[in-house]
Amino acid sequence: MTALNGQRCLASTSRQLILSVAVALGLLCRHSVALSLSNAGQDVWGGDKLFNRWREVLSARVGKGEPAPSVFEQAFTATYTSNDPGEVQRTLEQYALLVRWLESTPHPNATHLALVPEFGDANALAIASAAVSLSKQSSKDAAGMVQALSSISDKLSAATPWRGYAATRRALVGALLKRRIDFGGRFPAEVQSAVDGIMLKLFQLHKNSSANRGAVQFFHVSKSGGTNLCQAAEANGCATQGFDTRTNCLIRDFIDQPRWVTYNAHKYVQYRMSSRQALPWFVNFHTFRPVISCEQRRAYLLQNNFTFYANEYTNPPGANVSSEMCEDFVNLIMFRHPYERLRSQIGWVQKLYKEFYLDVDTQRAFINRTTGFWERLMPAGVNNYYIRSLLGQRFFEFPVMQVAPEHIGLAQLASLQHDILLILESKTRNELAMRVGLGWSQALRDGAVRSSTELGDAVALPLDYDTMLERNLPDVEVYAFAREMQALDTLLWNFVVIADEQLGFDNLSSEQCGYVSMGSAKAVEERAERLSGVTVPVMALRPNAAAAAAAAAAAGEVPPSSISGTEVVDEEEEDEGESKGEKGADGNTGGESAAGKSSSMGVLRGGVVSKGGRGSSIISISRHRRSRRVLAWR
Known part of the structure; x- marks a missing residue:
């Protein structure tokens, strides 16, 4: 040849x-x-x-x-x-x-x-x-x-x-x-x-x-359009543990839920509201997560025939470093301007409190507060959340590390390793990246996002909000870098589109999660053989997590109610435009797909339950008075 x-x-x-x-x-x-x-x-x-x-x-x-x-x-x-x-x-x-x-x-x-x-x-x-x-x-x-x-x-x-x-x-x-x-x-x-x-x-x-x-790992930074993207994955035939808004493409055993509110600051808020109730689920800032390596995560998805999952916490720790990018996945991340994400995060937490404390005026706990109050309540959520998420758990631990100039550069490096960069504000470029970069035919849906607009009250921003914005300037630098790296990606994606149109090329894809389901038989066999020896200690994860969290609680490091494996309370989570009683595009209420609402065993693939998966959705739910629920590990 x-x-x-x-x-x-x-x-x-x-x-x-x-x-x-x-x-x-x-x-x-x-x-x-x-x-x-x-x-x-x-x-x-x-x-x-x-x-x-x-x-x-x-x-x-x-x-x-x-x-x-x-x-x-x-x-x-x-x-x-x-x-x-x-x-x-x-x-x-x-x-x-x-x-x-x-x-x-x-x-x-x-x-x-x-x-x-x-x-x-x-x-x-x-x-x-x-x-x-x-x-x-x-x-x-x-x-x-x-x-x-x-x-x-x-x-x-x-x-x-x-x-x-x-x-x-x-x-x-x-x-x-x-x-x-x-x-x-x-x-x-x-x-x-x-x-x-x-x-x-x-x-x-x-x-x-x-x-x-063969699989996509979505790094979901809270309040950056991640719920919308999870639903897009469903529309494009991806397979994961659940697409409903409670599961939100997370994998139950990985315990990658976002960490938001601290226990001590929550007790102060509760005192201001003159209310004593069970601990809300979102008071979970310092909760335990077992160490599950990149290789173990990939093997877990392979064993369960999953092609997509989301991580809404931090990248898993490496052998000798606090954060490690996973090369065995097609890595995907969505950015949103940090100031808009910040305002959304503050409003969302106020919404959660209002829905949890149904008979209490929660607004008075948040008005006339300062940046210092919010940084005690959500140390990472309101202080350079992108950098803290990208650089690992060390930036979420007590004492919360201050963000230094060198951390900006490291977070920019981490953004570079993502194969697909999306910017929430760049709709046209996002659609191109999903179509050409991932091979997806369905784009993000307008309005399919979790929103704090149902709060009813005006969002209570800190009195010195300008100070908070200034402290988040490092995140703005990371965002600006990622936005222009997406522009370079767009140059390549446009190149492919033009080659297809003018030169008669044909960039084929698949309806089953795009390119990741198009591996040759040889590649699929090689992938399975390479991961066959990887041990995924799934059965040991939950008891270990509970034991570690219990030990931490006994030492006074975290509140007992935040232990993984015990019951905690979740809020009613709804999509904007899909509130209680309204029907989504699939005819179901609450924005859930038929498969998402089902407790059947199996893989959720684009709203269809297929055999071969493990376990039910991330949580089982028992309803209690109005919009409160109790979540229990099974």
């Missing part, structure tokens, strides 16, 4: 094709067989078919005397469409932060590698370093750029098909964007064909690795 490709390249050269196409053909011929063949035959974006089709398109253009197409240029104009002249500049400013980190960190340490594990791969780090060098080439050195892209193409061909290399991908796409600006317009013909070839390889690597990994 390689010899045949070489003959074709020589034949093309002998016919004296124009330089741009000859260069492109040379690059593509040399590397077309080097990519993984694990998913060959899957669709045109898999294996050799992609590059064969690309060569055919280029040859056809040459035969007609037409210039080589520049899909990258069209993707650029589709991505940066606003009249804001600073739009591209904002992306490049945030990209410069990544460049500076790569330049200053040629040998990442253990903490760095826990957050961006792909840089532990020498080849991935070499590609990222080459991208930095490319971004710093002289303004219009076309020959130098083609040569650099040829070397990068070699390295991409050697990449493992089991990893998406999200951080490396953004380093490279950012370099291409910067060089496009340096050239002052579209690339010269010989450059544009080489650039398009690199973009083809980047997406092929992303798609093949998604299929090979």
